[in-house]
Amino acid sequence: MSIQSRLNSEDGELVITVEGRFDYSKHQDFRCSYKDQAIDGMLLVLDLSAAEYMDSSALGMMLLLKEHAEKSQARDLVIRRPSPAILKVLEVANFDKLIKIES
Amino acid sequence: MEPNVLSFLERPAKGVALVVDDTKINRTLLCRVLVQMGYDVLEAENGLVAVEMFAAQTVDIVFMDVMMPELDGFAATRQIKTLAGERFVPVLFVTSLNEVEALVSCIACGGDDILFKPVNQSVLKAKALGFERTRRLHNELAELHKQMQQDERMAQRVFSGMIASSPHALADINFSIKSAAIFSGDVVFTEYSPNGDQHILLGDFTGHGLQAAIASTPVAELFHGLTRRGFSAKQIIRRINKRLHQVLPIHMFMACTMVVISRNTNMLRVFNAGMPDAWLFENGQVSQRFAAESIALGISREISIEFNQVSVNKQQHLLLFSDGVVEAVNEQEHAFGEERLLACLNGGEDLANLIPAIEQSLAQFCEDVPQADDQSLVHVPITLSNNSPPPKHSEPEVLDLDDWQWQMTLQGRSLAKASPVSLMMPVLEELGIGETNSGLLAAVVSDLFSNALEHGLLELDSSVKQDELGFAHYYQLREQALNELTKAKIHIKLEFTKLPEPGFSVELSHNGKGFEPESIDEPGSGDLSGRGIQLVQALCSSVAYFDEGKRVVAQFRLDDHS
Numbered sequence: 001m002s003i004q005s006r007l008n009s010e011d012g013e014l015v016i017t018v019e020g021r022f023d024y025s026k027h028q029d030f031r032c033s034y035k036d037q038a039i040d041g042m043l044l045v046l047d048l049s050a051a052e053y054m055d056s057s058a059l060g061m062m063l064l065l066k067e068h069a070e071k072s073q074a075r076d077l078v079i080r081r082p083s084p085a086i087l088k089v090l091e092v093a094n095f096d097k098l099i100k101i102e103s
Numbered sequence: 104m105e106p107n108v109l110s111f112l113e114r115p116a117k118g119v120a121l122v123v124d125d126t127k128i129n130r131t132l133l134c135r136v137l138v139q140m141g142y143d144v145l146e147a148e149n150g151l152v153a154v155e156m157f158a159a160q161t162v163d164i165v166f167m168d169v170m171m172p173e174l175d176g177f178a179a180t181r182q183i184k185t186l187a188g189e190r191f192v193p194v195l196f197v198t199s200l201n202e203v204e205a206l207v208s209c210i211a212c213g214g215d216d217i218l219f220k221p222v223n224q225s226v227l228k229a230k231a232l233g234f235e236r237t238r239r240l241h242n243e244l245a246e247l248h249k250q251m252q253q254d255e256r257m258a259q260r261v262f263s264g265m266i267a268s269s270p271h272a273l274a275d276i277n278f279s280i281k282s283a284a285i286f287s288g289d290v291v292f293t294e295y296s297p298n299g300d301q302h303i304l305l306g307d308f309t310g311h312g313l314q315a316a317i318a319s320t321p322v323a324e325l326f327h328g329l330t331r332r333g334f335s336a337k338q339i340i341r342r343i344n345k346r347l348h349q350v351l352p353i354h355m356f357m358a359c360t361m362v363v364i365s366r367n368t369n370m371l372r373v374f375n376a377g378m379p380d381a382w383l384f385e386n387g388q389v390s391q392r393f394a395a396e397s398i399a400l401g402i403s404r405e406i407s408i409e410f411n412q413v414s415v416n417k418q419q420h421l422l423l424f425s426d427g428v429v430e431a432v433n434e435q436e437h438a439f440g441e442e443r444l445l446a447c448l449n450g451g452e453d454l455a456n457l458i459p460a461i462e463q464s465l466a467q468f469c470e471d472v473p474q475a476d477d478q479s480l481v482h483v484p485i486t487l488s489n490n491s492p493p494p495k496h497s498e499p500e501v502l503d504l505d506d507w508q509w510q511m512t513l514q515g516r517s518l519a520k521a522s523p524v525s526l527m528m529p530v531l532e533e534l535g536i537g538e539t540n541s542g543l544l545a546a547v548v549s550d551l552f553s554n555a556l557e558h559g560l561l562e563l564d565s566s567v568k569q570d571e572l573g574f575a576h577y578y579q580l581r582e583q584a585l586n587e588l589t590k591a592k593i594h595i596k597l598e599f600t601k602l603p604e605p606g607f608s609v610e611l612s613h614n615g616k617g618f619e620p621e622s623i624d625e626p627g628s629g630d631l632s633g634r635g636i637q638l639v640q641a642l643c644s645s646v647a648y649f650d651e652g653k654r655v656v657a658q659f660r661l662d663d664h665s
Binding site (some may be wrong): 005006008015017019020021023024025026030032034047050051052053054055056057060061063064067068080081083084086088089092093 | 549552642
């Protein structure tokens with residue numbers, strides 16, 4: 001699967017990994033990766049180190065994830081290790097001011 | 104005698120013949136025949152003199168008596184053969200002995216043939232000429248063999264310089280390759296990516312020796328070059344597979360394990376194509392095996408490349424090995440096997456010397472039995488550190504390209520099937536556009552395509568995407584509408600031009616309804632839609648619409664982003 005989520009209860013993290021393209025074709029898998037997880041108090045990590053590119057529909061999906069994180073009282077949401085291309089897209093959309101980015 | 108037999112015997116002989124006999128008359132008679140045949144002759148009256156003469160000058164054939172004072176024919180022959188070394192100098196015994204044991208001794212001491220006294224002239228000539236033939240063949244072979252070894256040593260020096268990994272990456276792994284020949288068919292490469300990931304590749308080519316080694320040059324080039332330029336492991340494997348598929352003959356391929364260690368995020372990713380399981384172990388126990396999930400590289404043009412991803416901690420270690428290790432055999436033809444390799448993990452003690460320990464265990468098991476295959480081991484301590492900053496490569500993107508164009512048209516249901524971005528990415532990769540520029544171009548094309556498809560052709564309304572349900576609903580509508588398309592078309596053209604600045608012109612056109620780009624509102628920070636055009640505008644130096652929005656042309660400059 002190109003989207004995986006892994007619950008790491010020791011560190012209190014839910015890590016969602018996106019591999020390859022991150023665009024509209026992923027919206028269902030992306031939503032499934034977090035919607036049934038108990039995440040209150042957890043750190044939500046969106047690991048993009050294996051994603052090749054993202055487009056604006058992926059930005060929309062991130063906003064949905066952020067909304068979900070807030071509703072479910074997750075501790076925080078971070079985007080981890082985006083490639084330079086993805087980081088640029090995030091910056092252009094000012095998402096770096098919206099979601100924490102760890103390089 | 105038949106004419107052709109006669110003409111064979113009349114062929115002139117060449118070279119120096121040494122005649123060894125303690126009876127002068129025997130020597131004289133034999134020498135006369137040999138001179139007549141064309142030989143220059145030397146005479147020695149016993150074995151000792153014969154050895155001295157042989158050492159002092161070049162001799163091409165020896166006729167040896169058996170019983171002589173000082174040194175007999177057997178002992179002299181042994182010494183002469185030792186002195187001759189790799190050079191083939193036939194020694195023919197000339198004897199009146201007739202006991203089986205003595206005749207066997209003539210050959211056992213290194214002699215090549217026997218002539219019986221009294222010597223028949225025709226037999227003598229025939230044997231001498233026959234050995235002439237053998238001698239020529241032998242010397243040619245020896246010469247060729249020497250030449251080949253020189254070539255191999257030379258190539259090996261050049262070659263090892265060409266495929267070397269950088270020292271700082273090599274310092275983070277332990278490895279050993281034991282070759283079955285001068286060249287190894289096994290290769291180990293490692294390099295750091297600009298994002299700090301370490302890439303490690305253990306490859307095993309079919310066969311071993313020069314033919315296997317030669318193919319590793321393009322693999323080394325691609326592995327090191329692309330890793331330094333920030334290509335993902337998956338892209339690198341895809342490129343290596345393609346190249347090997349092009350260059351290797353059908354029966355040759357490369358099994359390999361590709362490893363990515365992200366020390367910043369404690370992640371390990373492994374892709375195994377036809378190698379033995381890679382072991383992740385801790386305290387002497389294998390906690391996870393990464394089995395081969397793909398065929399070896401170079402067999403098929405396209406392969407599915409899925410990396411297995413696990414999180415790791417710094418107590419863990421990774422062991423990669425080629426099948427030559429577990430299949431190494433001892434004198435009884437028993438294989439070394441996994442059990443013995445597992446035992447080397449030694450409960451996790453002294454892992455700094457893991458590879459020497461395995462090598463020692465292998466040596467004890469196999470003793471001196473020559474092995475048919477190369478044996479390679481790679482030991483990677485995970486020892487994660489967040490402290491050391493990843494080495495940065497500042498290699499500029501190589502763009503020694505001339506202009507090119509790529510275009511495609513998708514119609515009807517093929518619009519639902521194919522993503523133009525997925526089709527475009529391998530093209531960009533093939534032409535050497537780096538990961539960052541490819542990723543940004545992908546975003547541009549993806550958004551322009553979505554706009555053309557969703558608004559131009561499907562006439563969907565983005566305002567549906569107001570919340571989570573709306574978002575899902577929108578894509579459901581998109582799916583439905585796509586299935587009903589038959590005549591709708593989108594044409595995509597990607598044009599690379601080098602001058603005045605290297606960049607792309609991206610053009611998309613469709614045959615649907617036009618839309619007013621200006622009518623798309625700026626999104627609020629929480630809006631789920633409306634970012635597409637904005638994003639494209641921000642990434643491109645210019646975006647222009649034509650034909651009521653049915654055609655859009657965006658200019659993308661490469662230099663802006665590197």
